[in-house]
Amino acid sequence: MSYQNILSETDNGITTITINRPSKLNALNRETIQELHTAFKEADESLETKVIIVTGSGEKAFVAGADISEFADFSVAKGGNLAAKGQELLFDFVANLTTPVIAAVNGFALGGGLELAMAAHFRIASDNAKMGLPEVSLGVIPGYGGTQRLPQLVGKGRAMEMIMTAGMIDANQALQYGLVNQVTTPDALIETTEKIAGKIMRNSSVAIKSAIKAINANYEDGVNGFNVEIEEFGNCFGTEDFKEGTQAFLNKRKANFPGK
Structure with a gap:
């Protein structure tokens, strides 16, 4: 554009x-x-x-x-x-x-x-x-x-x-x-x-999105940032990036995050 x-x-x-x-x-x-x-x-x-x-x-x-x-x-x-x-x-x-x-x-x-x-x-x-x-x-x-x-x-x-x-x-x-x-x-x-x-x-774009959301929650009135962190932390376990990141770490190789 x-x-x-x-x-x-x-x-x-x-x-x-x-x-x-x-x-x-x-x-x-x-x-x-x-x-x-x-x-x-x-x-x-x-x-x-x-x-x-x-x-x-x-x-x-x-x-x-x-x-x-x-x-x-x-x-x-x-x-x-x-x-x-x-x-x-x-x-x-x-x-x-x-x-x-x-x-x-x-x-x-x-x-x-x-x-x-x-x-x-x-x-x-x-x-x-x-x-x-x-x-x-x-x-x-x-x-x-x-x-x-x-x-x-x-x-x-x-x-x-x-x-x-x-x-x-x-x-x-x-x-x-x-x-x-x-x-x-x-x-x-x-x-x-x-x-x-x-x-x-080089890092997981999905995890970064969750981190931004959790950090910003601390500055929102009426929002418990710790609760948002817990929710976003849990959500990460259902992502392909989490599977790739943990497997790469366990296998001592560089992660190739799919961004999903």
């Missing part, structure tokens, strides 16, 4: 989705959010895709934020609908995909950009990356999950400081906070992320 604002390419089991609005520092407008939803959905449903990488075009920005011109004159009702629709279409959608999603954060990841990176299952950053949630400087708060996911990743106190000051942190500070998993050079960012994707692809 052709897109106006993004690129999507699949190679060797990895689908790379690139926000491609460099003249706007890859800012998220409604059209881009809809295109990202479609691309993530297609990748998640594709039998070819084992890992999804999301990144931004160019070296200046992953995503520099939302396109403010689209909502500067919104009413209370329209503002609430904007957040609800965005979370449904993209941010919550990505967080709950059963295909692993890695954000390769290059340059600025601000506002909705950082919220998109946080919706991914984990993040790798280039050493020129700058991250922040500057929404309160505009008289609004993060509305795409930022007030929820940032404390989960960095802790309540640090999240409060980052959001209240509207300041940015660099890649090394993000690493120290636990906001990103690794920091690398801009030139090595995609290569490093693809190597991690390769390690993921």
